[in-house]
Amino acid sequence: MNARLVSEFRSIVGDAGLVSGPEQLRTYECDGLTLFRVVPELVLLPATAQEVQAIVKLCHRERIPFVARGSGTGLSGGALPVKGGIVIGVSRMNRILEVDVPNARVVVEPGVTNSAITAAVSPHGYFYAPDPSSQVVCTVAGNVAENSGGAHCFKYGVTTTYILGLEVVVSDGSLLRLGGASLDQPGYDLVGPFVGSEGTFGIVTKITLRVIKKPETTQTLMAAFNSSSEAGAAVSAIIAAGMFPAALEIMDRLALEAAEAAVHPNYPNCQSLLLVELDGSTREVELLMEKVGPICQSCGAWELRLAKSEAERMAVWKGRKAAFAAVGRISPNYLVQDGVIPRTALPRVLGEIDRRSAEKGLRVANVFHAGDGNLHPLVLYDRRIAGQEERAMELAEDILRLCVEAGGSITGEHGIGEEKKQFMPVMFSAADLDAMQRLRSAFDPYDLCNPTKMFPGTDAKLQRPVAYEPHPIEIAGLAQRY
Amino acid sequence: MSQALVQNNEAWIELSAVVGPEHLRPATPEDAVEAVQPTGVIAPGTAQEVAQVLRYCNSAGLTIIPRGGGTQLGLGNRPSRADFILSLERLNRVIEHAWGDMTVTVEAGCTIDKLQGVLREHGQQLAADPMQPERATVGGVLATAESGTLRIRYGAIRDLVLGVEMALPDGSVIKAGGKVVKNVAGYDLTKLAIGSLGTLGVITRAVFRLHPVPVATASYVATLPTASEASKLVLAILDSHLVYTGLQIHARRADQIFVHVRFEGIPESLQDQYVKLVRIAGEHKFVECAGDVWTARQKLFVNPGSAVICKCCVLPSQIGSLCHALFQQAAPAEVAVTLVAQGTGLAEVRLDAAGQQLLMTVLRALRSEVDRLEGTMTVSQCPVAMKDELDVWGTLKDALPLMQRIKQKFDPGQTLNPGRFVGGI
Structure with a gap:
């Protein structure tokens, strides 16, 4: 980038808000999906919405593409820089502006972390429901961009359910207020589509969100099964009994081994483990939990273990949330996918995954949100063995197609980003994609906001899913992925 | 235009070829929308037919008012034109109740009562209680983002929809979202469609997530x-x-x-x-x-006569002050007030008075109180004549130009519901 422009950007954010050294810029070359790397021309860290506006106006004038970035924990390359473009990081805009307990509203700047919201309202007995596994470090703005989920969405819904209002800067630099603190604002619901737009509509500068009252009681049961099909049948039976658990999670043998090695949650030693979490009024939770045990047993559970204390419950969840990263302990390389299927298709799709993984001679660890059918198959392989990586990628691709064929989705939480954009036509028709492009061009007629993401390029050749590679800071032991 | 002339004109012939002559009829005075008289009522039998009707009307410069159960036709400004009512009455099937997955796929013209009846066979429900469920349809509830008293626990209708199928004015049929509870592939066009009052496309099918019927x-x-x-x-x-x-x-x-x-x-x-x-x-x-x-909300709309019914959206903590201000304004003006407010901060108010000017006075006072609270107020129902004096949608924020651009992208010919929505969209 030429010196005149750099100095113009510098005049907006000052020295503290400008990253231009080649080594420093490398920090921003990828997000949580490390296979794709593009070094940005410049990274700007504005401190106010006005600075964001000034930066975007300059980008607009010079037609420089920009990519917004929170903490860079995304798993689909959404925050991957665009060639010749800049990155606008929101990490310095990290103040909680307002906590309105009576109305259960919180107003935050975009760089506030997910966990910080719950921390701010927790003394009042409230919490922020979406709980992606990276919640300790990921930002609310990143959650808004990706419409993040978590283990408790089956009952509580994903990010979009909780975002009421957004202040955003769109690609000509204008500042717009969408939605607001009160519900049902007249006009089109623009907050709805903005959430999950993966940074392609604009940059969020302020967020009004809803928190909810912590339930009176939460209980978590572990049930040990001989197969994930049995555990899946128990999930269906629990739901058929009219219950609405806060979470229903299944981990298979490989995932359990990995979690056990990493954080010692002391899970039962079994082929498949089901976690059932009920919450609500104490009386109701106690009565319903008495029914859950026998339902699990009737589906083949041979051990039931109720977390006896809050500490024990936390250990159970720590194991579950660490499962992804922990797989690194049992395999040198692995691919992560997050396809979704209708819950009843679970036994069939799992059987099919088993069959295909045997065919390819690869192991697949399964950790999934069984309540909402969100799979997280982890394809394990060793890239040092010739041909394994290739086969692993084929298998991951097969799994995504299986999900779509079963009536599901190619992504439940991680987003399309760079990683899965070539798979969009597997799920959507040309007309569907065209409708999405119309909306995109209404927000960003200049193609400046994260322009290369989410949609397949003109090159229709399918790109393979990509391998997980540890980020340099992970290798250095400075961070861990959850 | 005389009826004979209407039935011989080109549009009539083209449209009747799309849906079959038995599904196109001349409009009667009962079909009028806010005193704007349409020419015909057309009832396509499939999403593809809906799309063909839209494409034809779009190319011929004719306008369409989509209609479900007709329970919310008083919502919005008067249409600037209304050539055809597009009735979804034939798209009324429950396509698939996947009770094991707790989802249902249903056509837009199906009434809420009919849907709930099917779901109850497996002890499930759509956890929403919109008004007049015996007439209100899935499509109408989605287009108006109608939500009832269950919202405080189960969320708004937008939170219960997993996907929609929609016919667009260019003749395409698109689907947004899907059939699974969690899905972040592509833009959430379902939320754009919900509450858009049929100004971007016509919803032809929806997939909902379900809840158990309480014991x-x-x-x-x-x-x-x-x-x-x-x-x-x-x-x-x-x-x-x-x-x-x-x-x-x-x-x-x-x-x-x-x-x-x-x-x-x-x-x-x-x-x-x-x-x-x-x-x-x-x-x-x-x-x-x-x-x-x-059903207190629904009762507000019984025998509307010359009453004004409006929806005030404030914060839960402001309901008391809104209620207080309302009675204080209304009593001296001899305007009768009924207020039904949900704990979510959504308040519906019915005003009855002998004269329109009295109503306008109270309405203006109410609007300024809502503005002071930084909430919003829309008029859901009022005598047609009053609509010339007030914008039923109220004060709009700075996103209107963006909304107009979106309308332009989806319905550049202003084929759908022209003039009824915010800012004349």
Whole structure:
């Protein structure tokens, strides 16, 4: 980038808000999906919405593409820089502006972390429901961009359910207020589509969100099964009994081994483990939990273990949330996918995954949100063995197609980003994609906001899913992925 | 235009070829939308037919008013033109109740009652209670983003929809979202469609997530002497651990405010919840009441006559002050007031008076109070003549130009519902 422009950007954010050294810029070359790397021309860290506006106006004038970035924990390359473009990081805009307990509203700047919201309202007995596994470090703005989920969405819904209002800067630099603190604002619901737009509509500068009252009681049961099909049948039976658990999670043998090695949650030693979490009024939770045990047993559970204390419950969840990263302990390389299927298709799709993984001679660890059918198959392989990586990628691709064929989705939480954009036509028709492009061009007629993401390029050749590679800071032991 | 002429003209011939002549008829005065008389009523039988009708009308410069059960046709500004009513009455099937997955795929013209009936066979429900369920259709409820008293527990209708199929003015049929509870592939066009009042496309099918029908339900009422005490009680309930599925304020007089609470669940837990409610309410006595208190919203719309019904969206903590201000304005002006407010901060108000000017006065005062509270107010129902004097959608923020651009991208020919939505969209 030429010196005149750099100095113009510098005049907006000052020295503290400008990253231009080649080594420093490398920090921003990828997000949580490390296979794709593009070094940005410049990274700007504005401190106010006005600075964001000034930066975007300059980008607009010079037609420089920009990519917004929170903490860079995304798993689909959404925050991957665009060639010749800049990155606008929101990490310095990290103040909680307002906590309105009576109305259960919180107003935050975009760089506030997910966990910080719950921390701010927790003394009042409230919490922020979406709980992606990276919640300790990921930002609310990143959650808004990706419409993040978590283990408790089956009952509580994903990010979009909780975002009421957004202040955003769109690609000509204008500042717009969408939605607001009160519900049902007249006009089109623009907050709805903005959430999950993966940074392609604009940059969020302020967020009004809803928190909810912590339930009176939460209980978590572990049930040990001989197969994930049995555990899946128990999930269906629990739901058929009219219950609405806060979470229903299944981990298979490989995932359990990995979690056990990493954080010692002391899970039962079994082929498949089901976690059932009920919450609500104490009386109701106690009565319903008495029914859950026998339902699990009737589906083949041979051990039931109720977390006896809050500490024990936390250990159970720590194991579950660490499962992804922990797989690194049992395999040198692995691919992560997050396809979704209708819950009843679970036994069939799992059987099919088993069959295909045997065919390819690869192991697949399964950790999934069984309540909402969100799979997280982890394809394990060793890239040092010739041909394994290739086969692993084929298998991951097969799994995504299986999900779509079963009536599901190619992504439940991680987003399309760079990683899965070539798979969009597997799920959507040309007309569907065209409708999405119309909306995109209404927000960003200049193609400046994260322009290369989410949609397949003109090159229709399918790109393979990509391998997980540890980020340099992970290798250095400075961070861990959850 | 005489009927004979209408039936011989090119549009009539083209459209009747699309849907079959038996599904196209001349419009009657009952088909008028806010006193704007359409020419014909067309009832396509498939999403593809809907799309073909839209494409033809779009290319011929004709306008379309989509209609489900016709329960919300009074919403919005007067249409600037209305050539054809597009009735979704033939798209009325429940396509698939995947009860094991707790989802249902249903066509847009299916009534809410019919849908709920099918779902109940497997002990499930769409956890929403829009008004007039015997007439209101899936498509109409989505287009108007109608939500009822269950919203406080289960979320708005937008939170219950997993995907929609929609016909666009260019003749394409698109799907957005999907059939699974969690899905972040592509833009969430379902949310754009919901509440867009049929100005971008016509919803032809929807997929909902479902909930179990509760084993038992109980409703309770307390009577309070002032709006501020009622508001305090509602806030205390909101801040409690009670698992209510309804929380409502209902008032016709400033000194007699009813607070309604509903619990659902297993019988043992209902008793437990009631005991806790009594503790929270303190001196205010809650007694069990009939479940029909939850139709209070719907009753506002019975025999509207010259009444004005508006929806005020404020914060839960502002309901008391809104209620107080309303009665203070209305009493001296001899305007009768009924207020039904949900614990979510959504208040619906009916104003009845002898003269239109009295109504306008109170309406203006109410709007300025809502503006002061930084909320929004829209008029859901009023005499047609009043619509020339007020914009029913109220004050708009700075996103209107963006909304107009979106309309331009989806319906550049202004084929759908012209003029009815915000800012003349």
